Amino acid sequence: MDILNALVLLANFVLVPAISYGSQLALGALGITMIYAILRFSHFAHGDVMAFGTGAVILTTWGLQGAGVSLGPLPTALLALPVGIAASAAVLLVADRSVYRFYRRVKAKPIVIVMASLGVMFVVNGLVRFIIGPNDQNFADGARFLFTVREFRDFTGLAEGMGLRVSQVITVVVTGIVVAVLFWFLNRTRTGKSMRAFSDNEDLALLSGINPERVVFVTWIIVAALITIAGTLYGLDKSFKAFTYFQLLLPMFAAAILGGMGNPLGAVAGAFVIAFSEVGVTYAYRKFLEYLLPDGMAPSGLVQLLSTDYKFAVSFVLLVIVLLVRPTGLFRGQTL
Amino acid sequence: MNARSVSMFAIMGALLVLVGFLQSPSVAMGMLNMCLISAIMALGVNIQWGYAGLFSVGTMGFAALGGLAVVLTSMPPVHDAWAAGGLGVAAALAIALAAIIAIVQIWKRMAPGLPRKALLAVIAVGGFFAYRAVLDPAVDAIEGTNTAVAGYLGGAGLPVLFSWVVAMLIAAGVAWVIGKISLGLRSDYLAIATLGIAEVIIAVLKNEDWLSRGVRNVNGLPRPVPYEVNLQTNPDFLAWADWLGLSAVEASSLFVKASYALIFIVVLAAIMWLSERAWNSPWGRMMRAIRDNETSAKAMGKNVKARHLQVFVFGSAVCGLAGAMLVTLDGLMTPGSYQPLRFTFLIWVMVIVGGSGNNWGAVLGGFLIWFLWVQVEPMGLWLIGMVTSTMAETSPLRAHLIDSAAHMRLITMGIILLLVLRFAPKGLIPEK
Numbered sequence: 001m002d003i004l005n006a007l008v009l010l011a012n013f014v015l016v017p018a019i020s021y022g023s024q025l026a027l028g029a030l031g032i033t034m035i036y037a038i039l040r041f042s043h044f045a046h047g048d049v050m051a052f053g054t055g056a057v058i059l060t061t062w063g064l065q066g067a068g069v070s071l072g073p074l075p076t077a078l079l080a081l082p083v084g085i086a087a088s089a090a091v092l093l094v095a096d097r098s099v100y101r102f103y104r105r106v107k108a109k110p111i112v113i114v115m116a117s118l119g120v121m122f123v124v125n126g127l128v129r130f131i132i133g134p135n136d137q138n139f140a141d142g143a144r145f146l147f148t149v150r151e152f153r154d155f156t157g158l159a160e161g162m163g164l165r166v167s168q169v170i171t172v173v174v175t176g177i178v179v180a181v182l183f184w185f186l187n188r189t190r191t192g193k194s195m196r197a198f199s200d201n202e203d204l205a206l207l208s209g210i211n212p213e214r215v216v217f218v219t220w221i222i223v224a225a226l227i228t229i230a231g232t233l234y235g236l237d238k239s240f241k242a243f244t245y246f247q248l249l250l251p252m253f254a255a256a257i258l259g260g261m262g263n264p265l266g267a268v269a270g271a272f273v274i275a276f277s278e279v280g281v282t283y284a285y286r287k288f289l290e291y292l293l294p295d296g297m298a299p300s301g302l303v304q305l306l307s308t309d310y311k312f313a314v315s316f317v318l319l320v321i322v323l324l325v326r327p328t329g330l331f332r333g334q335t336l
Numbered sequence: 337m338n339a340r341s342v343s344m345f346a347i348m349g350a351l352l353v354l355v356g357f358l359q360s361p362s363v364a365m366g367m368l369n370m371c372l373i374s375a376i377m378a379l380g381v382n383i384q385w386g387y388a389g390l391f392s393v394g395t396m397g398f399a400a401l402g403g404l405a406v407v408l409t410s411m412p413p414v415h416d417a418w419a420a421g422g423l424g425v426a427a428a429l430a431i432a433l434a435a436i437i438a439i440v441q442i443w444k445r446m447a448p449g450l451p452r453k454a455l456l457a458v459i460a461v462g463g464f465f466a467y468r469a470v471l472d473p474a475v476d477a478i479e480g481t482n483t484a485v486a487g488y489l490g491g492a493g494l495p496v497l498f499s500w501v502v503a504m505l506i507a508a509g510v511a512w513v514i515g516k517i518s519l520g521l522r523s524d525y526l527a528i529a530t531l532g533i534a535e536v537i538i539a540v541l542k543n544e545d546w547l548s549r550g551v552r553n554v555n556g557l558p559r560p561v562p563y564e565v566n567l568q569t570n571p572d573f574l575a576w577a578d579w580l581g582l583s584a585v586e587a588s589s590l591f592v593k594a595s596y597a598l599i600f601i602v603v604l605a606a607i608m609w610l611s612e613r614a615w616n617s618p619w620g621r622m623m624r625a626i627r628d629n630e631t632s633a634k635a636m637g638k639n640v641k642a643r644h645l646q647v648f649v650f651g652s653a654v655c656g657l658a659g660a661m662l663v664t665l666d667g668l669m670t671p672g673s674y675q676p677l678r679f680t681f682l683i684w685v686m687v688i689v690g691g692s693g694n695n696w697g698a699v700l701g702g703f704l705i706w707f708l709w710v711q712v713e714p715m716g717l718w719l720i721g722m723v724t725s726t727m728a729e730t731s732p733l734r735a736h737l738i739d740s741a742a743h744m745r746l747i748t749m750g751i752i753l754l755l756v757l758r759f760a761p762k763g764l765i766p767e768k
Contacts, residue, residue, distance in 0.1 A: 042524040044393075099754055111391045111523045115688070116757055118393075118681055122750025125677065129743035246676075250535055253528045301472070305464070309543045316532035320517055323529065327521050 005160040006291035012149065012162040014276075014283050020168040020237055022275030023175035027230035028248060029255035029267035030182065031223040037199040037262035038219040039100065041113040045121035046227065046252060051245035052124050053088030053228030054235050055132040057081060058139045065141065073143035073166065077232055084232060089224035095120045096220055104216075121246075128242045137240040142166060160291075167236040178229055179268060182222070186264065191218055199262065247312065251278070254315040258322050260329025269330060274315050282308045341696055341765045348703045362586065365593035367710060372600035373662050375702030378686040379607055379695060380654030385684075386693035386767070387620065388647040389627040391523060394514070394530030396679035397537035398652045401510060402503035402659025403669050404541060404548055409499030410558045411491035417478045417546075418489060424474025425489070425546065428467050435463025478546040488549045496558045500603075500660045507656025508649045510537070515648040520641040526648075534680065541671035554669040561595035564588040596665055603661065604699070607654060611695045623647060624693075655683075677746065682709060685753045691763025700765055708752075709745060716744030 028050065035043045060080035070076055099120055103113045145151075146169055149161030186192040191214075198205040198215045206212060231245060238244075255274045259266025284304035293299075306313065322329060352371070356364035377395065384390040438459050446452040479487045491499075510533070518529035541548045548554065567573045567588040577587035614620050626633040626640050634640055663669050682705065690701020720741040724734040756763060 042527065044527075099758070102758060109523075111389070111527075112757070112761075114391060114524055114527060115684070116754060118684060119750045119754035119757060122677070122681060122685075122753060123747050124750075126743050126746030126748075126750060129746065130740045133740065134743075247535070250528075250532050254532070257525070257528065305468075307543060310536075310539055312532070312535045313539060316529075316536050319529065319532055323517055323521060323525060327525070 002159075002291040005158055006288050008152075008156075008158055008160045008162050009288050009291065012160070014279050016162070016164065016168055018276045018279040019272075020171040020233075021279060022272035023171050024230050024234045024237065025248075025251055025255050025275055026268040026271035027175060027178060027226045027233070028252040029259070029271045030179070030264055031226040031230070032252055032256040033259070033262055033264055033267040034219055034223055034226070036256065037264075038195060038215060039104070039113075041110045041117065042253070044114060044117045044249065045095070045124055047246045047249040048121050048124040048128060048242075049088050049091055049224075050227040050231040050248070051128045051240075051242045052091055053084040053224065054231035054240055054245070055084075055128050055242075056087035057084035057228065057232045058132065058137055058235070058240060060084065061139045061141075071142060074170070075140055075142045075167070075236055077139055077141075077236060078170070081229065081232060084228040085225045088228045089221050091124060092220040092224050093217070095124075096216065101216075125242065125246065132240075132242070134242055137235075139240065140167060140236045165237070167233070171233045171237055174229060174233060178226065182226075182264065185222075191215075195219065250312055250319075251275075251315040254319040254322075258318060258329055260331040263329065263331045266329055266331035273330075274318060277318060278311045278314045281305045281314050282311055341700070344700055344764060345696075348700060348707070351707060352703075362589050362593065365590060365597060367707065369593060369596050369600060369665055370710075371703040371706045372597065372604055373658050373665065374683070374686060374706040375699040376600075376604055376607060376661065377655055377658035377683050378690065378698040378702035379604075379611060380651045380658060381683050381687045382651075382690075382692060382695060382698035383611065383654060384648055384651035385687055386695075386698065387615070387623045387627065387651075388644055389523075390519075390644060390648055390651075391527045392530040392648065392651070393527050393676075393680050393684075394534040394652075395655050395683050396674050396676050397530070397534030398507040398511065398655040399659025399662065399679050400534075400537050400541055400671065400674050401507045402500075402656035402661075403663035405503035405506050405656070406496065406499040406557060406660050406663045407548055407554050407669050408491045409494050409502045410496040411554065412493045414481070414486040414488065414490035416481045417486060420481050421474035421477035421546070422489060424470055424477070428471035428474065431463060431470060432467045435459055435467070438463075475544075475546045486549075487552070488546050488554075495560075496664055497560050497599075500657055500664075503656045503660030504653040507659075508653040511649045511652030512645065515645040519644045519648065531676075534676065538671060538674050541674075548669060548671060551672050553671070555667070557664065557667050557669065559667060560599060560664065561592050564592055567591060600661060603657070607657075608695060608699065615695065682749060685749050687763075688753055688761075689756045689763055691765040691767065693767035694763070694765050697763050697765035697767075701763065704764075705749070705752075709749070712745040712748050713742055716741045716748075719744075 028046065032043060032046055035041070035046075057077055057080045060083040061075075061077045064070075064076050064079060069079065071079060099116050100113060103116060143166050146164040146166055147155075149163040151161075152163065153159070153161035184192075186196060194205065194210045195215050195218065197208070198210055198212065202212075205215075231240075234240075234245075234248070251274050252271075255270035256267050257270070258273055259268070259270030282304065284302040286299055286301065286303045289303060290298045352364050352368055355367060377399065380398075381392070381395060384392050439456055442452060442455055442459070446455070478489060481487065514529055514533050515526075518526045542550050544550065545552065564585070568584045573588070573591070574584055577584050580587060582590070622633070622638060623643060625636070626638060626643055630640055683702075686701035686705040687698050688701070689705055690699065691697025717738070720737050724731075724737050727734040
């Protein structure tokens with residue numbers, strides 16, 4: 001029995017990765033839930049716009065690196081974030097003006113707007129592949145580790161170690177700041193309050209003189225910021241590939257529905273539930289159990305519940321359970 | 337069909353004939369086969385969207401299930417693998433099934449509360465571990481036998497055309513489960529659930545080597561038509577080719593493709609006939625009533641959720657059939673080749689462009705969009721070639737643009753979808 005080593009092991013392979021992955025998902029799911037609350041449709045182009053914003057960040061980062069700009073231990077990509085946000089905001093606003101606004105005006109069924117967002121998805125997906133290509137891109141620089149597994153082991157004298165990558169720390173810190181600012185914005189500022197009013201009851205909001213186009217405009221800007229940051233953090237943590245970002249659509253939607261569509265707090269909670277389940281279910285627990293169980297009782301297999309290839313199945317199963325048991329989500333959804 | 341739609345089909349046919357002259361008859365025949373399969377897939381999506389307004393984005397998954405059905409039905413069984421682990425896999429699947437049945441029954445019969453939750457959790461977790469405990473050794477045994485050429489259970493060794501029926505049944509079964517879960521809720525939940533199941537099905541096909549050989553692919557699937565090699569040694573066929581003035585290789589390739597086309601046309605005609613019958617029947621009118629005004633249909637006593645489930649299952653079965661036909665045509669099952677943009681969203685473009693709610697429209701859309709999908713790439717290359725012709729040969733931008741020209745077709749398809757949805761939402765052949 002060696003509880004301490006077991007815990008360190010678990011922290012290194014499950015806790016830390018799940019927290020950073022959960023933070024990235026949370027930002028993406030917040031975007032989905034915001035669009036749902038204000039514009040009332042499921043935005044299928046989400047993953048691809050995320051890839052577009054991240055692609056802009058990557059190109060700017062390369063430019064900055066080429067010019068010799070650097071943030072020292074921090075990744076240069078953080079400096080490039082505003083450019084990426086501007087790029088994805090431009091894409092979303094152009095899409096809104098040229099596509100979504102028309103359906104809003106004619107009060108089309110939500111499902112028709114969802115379909116239009118498929119068209120936008122195609123175009124943006126093509127643009128991303130056209131500009132940056134379908135392959136893996138690595139753009140992380142700066143220090144890789146805050147402390148490595150070896151340093152941790154030497155410092156504590158334990159048999160197991162735990163590493164903490166800079167990208168993981170940045171992910172959690174940035175997500176914390178972004179979520180705090182977003183909630184402050186929604187609850188304290190005039191514009192944020194008008195957005196909540198609009199989401200809660202469109203007719204009453206219009207009656208009280210809220211400009212719907214302004215609310216929509218602000219929503220797209222916020223969404224652009226959220227997904228570009230999410231995509232950049234994900235890319236720094238893992239790597240950038242257009243198709244992976246498209247695939248993130250499922251866990252992001254699952255997180256938003258799990259938390260209750262349209263509920264920002266729920267989206268954050270849902271994202272962490274998804275992330276912890278995904279990482280927890282696909283981790284091989286053999287070594288962990290070896291530390292906890294008495295000698296001779298150690299398991300023979302890997303004790304891996306599902307292979308990592310099935311990580312999307314985890315989001316799917318959670319989604320199915322929510323739809324069956326509590327379709328409104330953990331927190332009741334619908335309004336901001 | 338009125339004169340307008342007949343002329344559009346005529347134009348489409350002329351385009352294919354043109355390809356036959358400009359490129360080669362063989363290319364045109366190959367394209368025709370893919371157009372026919374696309375048309376059937378589009379009919380499947382049209383049954384869901386056009387008849388009932390259901391938005392499913394899981395076409396890829398159902399098509400892949402169809403492909404799996406071909407492997408499971410038509411490949412000869414691998415006896416060594418069955419002896420090594422067949423029993424284990426069967427037992428594991430039986431355990432999984434028993435656990436699921438138990439969960440459903442407990443969910444239905446016990447009063448809600450803590451005891452029910454606890455019991456459900458125990459059965460779910462216990463069932464999962466029992467399933468894995470039985471399955472894992474069996475899978476290792478199967479994948480260990482003769483890995484280079486087999487390493488999977490093989491199929492039932494039945495005629496390949498029969499597998500198309502099996503494909504419909506498997507796709508229908510999975511669609512029933514998904515529909516049961518996600519229908520009756522908000523309309524976009526079905527979209528998200530089907531998006532998920534499609535990813536899961538592809539993941540299963542890629543990773544469960546004992547079932548489908550995973551990414552090592554299954555080659556040499558049986559064909560419903562003769563092999564080119566056999567034709568080329570058949571004196572009767574050679575005499576016939578000679579009479580037509582074609583070389584043996586060319587004639588045999590054409591003959592095989594034409595035979596496929598004939599089978600596909602028969603299937604398409606059958607599905608078309610059934611769809612049209614359904615559309616004009618009281619059942620079809622009821623579906624449209626539900627689609628156009630769910631509330632009033634409910635007030636008339638129609639069971640909306642049951643009808644949606646029905647139509648979702650029908651449509652998915654047709655998609656499964658098309659997937660099986662595609663794998664049969666290719667003669668190989670490659671789980672790695674299933675891409676959502678190609679297998680789900682492209683089919684949606686076909687339905688929307690062709691005319692949702694009109695079976696003839698879906699067929700035309702299937703033909704036209706597949707034609708464009710194939711032809712836009714060379715056109716894009718040509719366009720990029722023109723644009724970049726003034727740049728220096730060594731310019732990196734030029735190289736990048738030429739490399740990326742292949743992605744032009746995604747942009748083109750997206751723009752076509754958006755334009756049609758906005759300016760001609762009824763499509764080329766509108767609903768009557």
